[in-house]
Amino acid sequence: MKPTVYVKDFSLTLGQKEIVHKLSFEVKPGEVFAFLGANGSGKTSTVRSLLGLYEATKGKTYINGRQYTAKDAHSVGYLPEERGLYTRVSAIDNLMYFGEMKGMTRSEARKAGMEFLAEVGLEDKANLKLKKLSGGQQQKIQLGVAVMGNPSLLILDEPTKGLDPVNRKLLLDIVEKHTDKGAAVIYITHLMEEVERLADRLIIIKDGRSEAYGTVKEVKKKFKASSIEDVFVSIYNGTSKAKGNA
């Protein structure tokens, strides 16, 4: 099976600083791939390079077998860490706008947008400006933008940040629904219980370098840890002796 995401020996230097060093990983269709690391470890820069927002200094960053450009917008759904929707525009207009960006017709985008709003219980808020919605409701719209058009790759950067448990479950169910349909998911989070629940495989990076890579089970075994959280802490506290691929 061809990987949806293929990153090989990817390095990125911004200004004088090397942000990512020779990073390699793959994400396969239908799997949830946890992309872990402390703040400033290079996760967002890697994602931006995957999406063509930054140009790789070295190596390959491929989505569906080629370097991503805006022409492939239909194949990607992105939920960035810094939420970025148009707050002066209504919920449905936000969904429609990004749906159209992904190649949907206006009527298709409206239909898909309304279906999503109904799924997350916000159909009555469709015409409200985003700034009138609560943080959690805006978060749902942001996920809706990402899943519009059923892309083959979802990149979700802390998608459950700030959500209550009920909405968190709702959101994770939606993610699972898309992986069941074959979408690959790059899941960035600091919540290790979400990793344990959702992730098939993971990578942990520190200072732009890969410190652990493999299935959840393999990584735990390699680091002789009972949880991913323990693995993470041992990597960042410098107490781990294991390194690299599991």
Added chain:
Amino acid sequence: MSRLRSVIRHEYFTVVKQKGFWAYMISMPAIFLLIFVLFGFIGQSNNTSLEKVASDLKNVAVVDASGLVSSDIVKSSGQTPYPVSDYDKLKKEVEAGDRKGLIYYPTDLLQTAKYETYISGVDFTFSSSVDALGGALLQSSLYAPIGSGEKIMLAQQGATSVTTTYANGTTSVGFTRFIVPGAIAVMFLIILMFSIGYILTSIADEKENRSMEMALTYLSPRTLIIGKLIGVVLITLTQLLFFGLLGAIAILIAVNTDFMQLPANFDLSSLPIDPVSVLFGLGFLIVGFILFAALMAFIAVLLPAKQANNFSALFYILPFVPFWFMATVLTDPSNPVVQFITYFPITAPTTSLVRNTVGNLSVGEATLSLAIMTVVAVLTLWLVIKVFPKGALEFQNPLSLRTIFSKK
């Protein structure tokens, strides 16, 4: 193409659906209307005051000791001439408040060129009116020996000139030829004040609220920036249409009522149109608009939102430089300062439009100014598209020159 259409639609409706957009658009003409109405009320109030003054003036006595003031003229103006012997009595009446005023022409008026007025109370308008009445009675009396009333009127008020001007060997149409190019110049100022800023706000807002990262995930920088520019063009057209509609309503009211009056012999249907000045005017308008939109986009990409907003003030101030030197721009177009601001890109649109309006911009100068504006506008647009991907994701710091001109 469909994505570009979506961006344009998004940019356009995001702005025109805002209540603030229409509030801003309506507020400006509303303020002008309010001022206009206030002037109307003040005018009405002045009329009432003047009627009272006119009535009070009838209670002003006129005493002539100089022998220069004609009692017939005094009587024909509605005043009563009194003998010199009544002077002291009349003065006391004014002092006691029993009489509104007294005008006294002394015996040495010819030598001193001074006459006296006595006023009851401190009403400035009334006092000025008595002064003016005194002057008018004296002036009319002095003119009286000229003869007929018409001659006196002519001597007092002078005659107006009827000017025929010639251009290129044929009779030209005088001041009305300024109206169309002048309207284009005004249109540019409206665009500058109301529309150019939207491109800056649009980019700065998207950088500030991080939606830029989302947009650039799904769109090429070129599509996004071109979509924004076309969106601003449509917003501008909407504004011009709105102001044009208000202007048309105002003119209709002017033509059909006495509320406002157009100048005598002014016929809108036969406005002269000089094709050369109109074409250059439209050229300055369109290229000037693109130039300023590109400059605004450039600083929005280059700088963080707040700094960009502060810096943009320059683009609102500099275009008005020609108005600071208006007298020189109108009378001495070959002055080095006027020449400089005619060709300096940021002052060129307004200076060229003003000079084009008054007809002191030669075809050569207009072509050169337009060419410079076009080159700078194209270069700025090219720079915006080149720098956009780098600046769009730089939320905190301005882009360095090194980054702007780096290959990657």
